[in-house]
Amino acid sequence: MSARSVLEVTRARTADAAAGAAALAARLAGQARRLAAATRVGEVVSGLGTGVVLTAVLAWVAGLWWGWGEVLTVAVLATLVLLSAVLFVLGRLQYVVTVELAQHRVTVGDRAVGTLRVRNASARPVLPSVMELTVGRGVASFPVPRLRAGDEHEDVFRVPTSRRAVIDVGPVRSVRSDPFGLLRREVVWNEPRQLVVHPRVVGLAGSSVGHMHDLEGRVTSDLSDSDMSFHALRDYVPGDDRRHIHWKTTARTGQLVVRQFEETRRSQLAVVLSTRADEYASPDEFELAVSASGSFGLQAIREDRRVTFLTPRRRLRGDARTPLLDDLAGIDAQDGDHRLADFVRTERVALADASMVVLVAGSRVAAADLRAASVRLPGGARAVSVQCVPGEPVRRHRIGDLTVLTLGSLDDLPFAMRRVND
Structure with a gap:
C-alpha cells in the first residue's frame, strides 16, 4: 500500500473517531439539557464538569489524530467518569416538601423557628439527597437520608432575628450530585414564605402624644x-x-x-422619619430612629389617635399596630432620598391637620436643617425633633419653637418625652 493510501486511511479513521467522540459528547450534553429542562430543575453541569467534558473531547480528538496512547487513556477515563456521574443524578424525584413557621411575625431578638418536612411520595425508595433552604441571603443545608416509600424526614431550623427585616424563607431545593462534583441536579419544591421581624418599640403612656385642645375634638x-x-x-x-x-x-x-x-x-400625630442615608452616622442610628418613630406611632394608635406616618419613600400605614410594624420592618436608609427640611416642605398638605409633629432623624442633620423644617410645619402644631445618637445621654434644647431631644437609647424615650411635657 502506498504512503498516500495509508495517509488517507489514517485520516478517515481519525475523522470517524473524532466524529464518534463528538457524538458521545453531544449525547452527554443532550442528557444534561434534558435534565435541566425538567420542571423547576436548575443547572446540571458544574464548572468542573464542563472542564471534564472539554478534556474528554479534546483527548479523544488528539489521541486518535496523533495516535497517542496516553492521551486516549485520559479520554477513556474522563468519559467513564462522566457516564458514572450521569447515573448518580438520573431518576425522577417525587418528594412532598413543606416548610412551616411557628410565627410569621416576631420582634427583634425573639426566637423564630420553623420546620422542614420531606416525604417520599413515590412507590419506591429514594437515595439520600440534600435539601437547601434559602433564608434571606443565606442558604442552610439539610441532609435527607434514604427514604422508603411513604417515609418522612423532619428538621427544625432557626431563623436569625438580630435585626429588623422582611426575610424570605425558601424556596427549598433538593440537590443530587455525583461524588466528583461534576453534575448537580436541583429541583425547587415550594414557594418562599415571609418572616417579618418587627422593630423593638416602647410604650409612651402619659406623654399626651398628639394632643391639642380643640372644641371640636374628642372628649x-x-x-x-x-x-x-x-x-x-x-x-x-x-x-x-x-x-x-x-x-x-x-x-x-x-x-x-x-x-x-x-x-x-384634637388628636392627630404626624411622624416624619428621615430615610436619607447621609443623615445617619451609622446603621445603629437608623435602627434607633425606626424604633423611636414606631414607638410614637403605636402609642397614638393605642390611645385611638389619628396617625400620619411619613417617609421620603412612601407613607406608612398608621391605622393599626400590625400594618405599621410590617411597614417599618421593610424600610431602609437610601442614598438620594430627600433631606428632612425639603421633605417637610413637600408634605405640608399632609401635615396640615396635625396637632403634634415628631421629626425623627440621625446625628448628621444640622441645626439649620431642623430650623428650616420647623418653620414649614403647620401653625399651632407642637413640634418635637428626636435626633438618634446611640450611647449619648438624653438632652433637650430648643431651636426656635422646635424642641430637640438627643436620644441615646430606646429605653430612654419615655423619660425624654416626660421632660418635654414638663
Whole structure:
C-alpha cells in the first residue's frame, strides 16, 4: 500500500473517531439539557464538569489524530467518569416538601423557628439527597437520608432575628450530585414564605402624644373649666368665669355653683422619619430612629389617635399596630432620598391637620436643617425633633419653637418625652 493510501486511511479513521467522540459528547450534553429542562430543575453541569467534558473531547480528538496512547487513556477515563456521574443524578424525584413557621411575625431578638418536612411520595425508595433552604441571603443545608416509600424526614431550623427585616424563607431545593462534583441536579419544591421581624418599640403612656385642645375634638376624661362637653357642677372658687355659674342651682342652694366640663382635644400625630442615608452616622442610628418613630406611632394608635406616618419613600400605614410594624420592618436608609427640611416642605398638605409633629432623624442633620423644617410645619402644631445618637445621654434644647431631644437609647424615650411635657 502506498504512503498516500495509508495517509488517507489514517485520516478517515481519525475523522470517524473524532466524529464518534463528538457524538458521545453531544449525547452527554443532550442528557444534561434534558435534565435541566425538567420542571423547576436548575443547572446540571458544574464548572468542573464542563472542564471534564472539554478534556474528554479534546483527548479523544488528539489521541486518535496523533495516535497517542496516553492521551486516549485520559479520554477513556474522563468519559467513564462522566457516564458514572450521569447515573448518580438520573431518576425522577417525587418528594412532598413543606416548610412551616411557628410565627410569621416576631420582634427583634425573639426566637423564630420553623420546620422542614420531606416525604417520599413515590412507590419506591429514594437515595439520600440534600435539601437547601434559602433564608434571606443565606442558604442552610439539610441532609435527607434514604427514604422508603411513604417515609418522612423532619428538621427544625432557626431563623436569625438580630435585626429588623422582611426575610424570605425558601424556596427549598433538593440537590443530587455525583461524588466528583461534576453534575448537580436541583429541583425547587415550594414557594418562599415571609418572616417579618418587627422593630423593638416602647410604650409612651402619659406623654399626651398628639394632643391639642380643640372644641371640636374628642372628649377625654380630663376635667376643664370651659369646654363644650358638660360634666358636673361644683362650688364656685374665686377666679372662676362667672359665665359658667349655674344660677338655678345657686338660687336653690344659696351658694354659687359653676358648671364643670370634660376637656375635648384634637388628636392627630404626624411622624416624619428621615430615610436619607447621609443623615445617619451609622446603621445603629437608623435602627434607633425606626424604633423611636414606631414607638410614637403605636402609642397614638393605642390611645385611638389619628396617625400620619411619613417617609421620603412612601407613607406608612398608621391605622393599626400590625400594618405599621410590617411597614417599618421593610424600610431602609437610601442614598438620594430627600433631606428632612425639603421633605417637610413637600408634605405640608399632609401635615396640615396635625396637632403634634415628631421629626425623627440621625446625628448628621444640622441645626439649620431642623430650623428650616420647623418653620414649614403647620401653625399651632407642637413640634418635637428626636435626633438618634446611640450611647449619648438624653438632652433637650430648643431651636426656635422646635424642641430637640438627643436620644441615646430606646429605653430612654419615655423619660425624654416626660421632660418635654414638663
